[in-house]
Amino acid sequence: MITDQDPVIALRGVYYSVADTVILDNAWCEIYPGEIFGMMGMSGVGKSTLLRLIMGLIKPQAGEVEVLGTVVNDLGEHALNQLRATMGISFQGAALFDSMTVAENVAFGLRHPRQMLSEEEIDKRVAQYLEIVGMEGHESKLPSELSGGMRKRIGIARAIITTPRIMLYDEPTAGLDPIMSGVILKLIGDLRSQFGMTSVVVTHEVDELFSVADRIIMLYGGRVVAEDTPKNLRCCTTPVVKQFVEGAPVGPIKV
Numbered sequence: 001m002i003t004d005q006d007p008v009i010a011l012r013g014v015y016y017s018v019a020d021t022v023i024l025d026n027a028w029c030e031i032y033p034g035e036i037f038g039m040m041g042m043s044g045v046g047k048s049t050l051l052r053l054i055m056g057l058i059k060p061q062a063g064e065v066e067v068l069g070t071v072v073n074d075l076g077e078h079a080l081n082q083l084r085a086t087m088g089i090s091f092q093g094a095a096l097f098d099s100m101t102v103a104e105n106v107a108f109g110l111r112h113p114r115q116m117l118s119e120e121e122i123d124k125r126v127a128q129y130l131e132i133v134g135m136e137g138h139e140s141k142l143p144s145e146l147s148g149g150m151r152k153r154i155g156i157a158r159a160i161i162t163t164p165r166i167m168l169y170d171e172p173t174a175g176l177d178p179i180m181s182g183v184i185l186k187l188i189g190d191l192r193s194q195f196g197m198t199s200v201v202v203t204h205e206v207d208e209l210f211s212v213a214d215r216i217i218m219l220y221g222g223r224v225v226a227e228d229t230p231k232n233l234r235c236c237t238t239p240v241v242k243q244f245v246e247g248a249p250v251g252p253i254k255v
């Protein structure tokens, strides 16, 4: 059992490679209860890979991924599924079930026998969460009838409807208009205030991340090259961080 002072997620010396390519090397971070924790870095640096490691969808070749006091990489499928029930993830590409309607997609996590909800309660919850993400009235549509940003919002509604203790967002605002991005960023904060939810937000959109996150790590070359508050990261003089934060377009990234 973990206490309020213990991290809900901890990565310790995580190494992950595919074939001969090292993707993460000695990645580390500790994320505490109720934190909104950001992970940023350039495209292809390993942000989505980190989320897949936290969910236990892939295992590191070295190091530990710990969630709620349990080392994820040691778990068998049954224990892993139990742990996963405490986590929600909104995938970068939404990953909806194509043959299911919007309502069926969003209701998916509520249909677990343990939830014991009536059809009426499920419909009510689905309507409530569709409204939260600004998608009310689209219940009977199929994912193929939606835009990328709409699919993304359905993916978020599907993930948060069970109010998991930990929510992982992979590029939650990519493809959304500024108003809808604002709605989603506010939602992340609201879920913390209402339920004490811990959130991990992965993105390369620096300004949005800085507006919502308490602390942020930056990945570069498979490593964590910075971990700090948005305020301190804005003043960070490490060239690779400064260049990323300021969005400097010229020249190679300096380490």
Ligand SMILES: Nc1ncnc2c1ncn2[C@@H]1O[C@H](COP(=O)(O)OP(=O)(O)OP(=O)(O)O)[C@@H](O)[C@H]1O
Pocket: 018, 023, 041, 042, 043, 044, 045, 046, 047, 048, 049, 050, 092, 204
């Ligand atoms: N199954 C795989 N096989 C081969 N390479 C992989 C695999 N999964 C990830 N990679 C590689 O790992 C690296 C990190 O990928 P990842 O998707 O984690 O990046 P990312 O930081 O999320 O990028 P983006 O911002 O574009 O979403 C990439 O170089 C990618 O090519």
Ligand SMILES: [Mg+2]
Pocket: 047, 048, 049, 092, 170
């Ligand atoms: Mg990604």
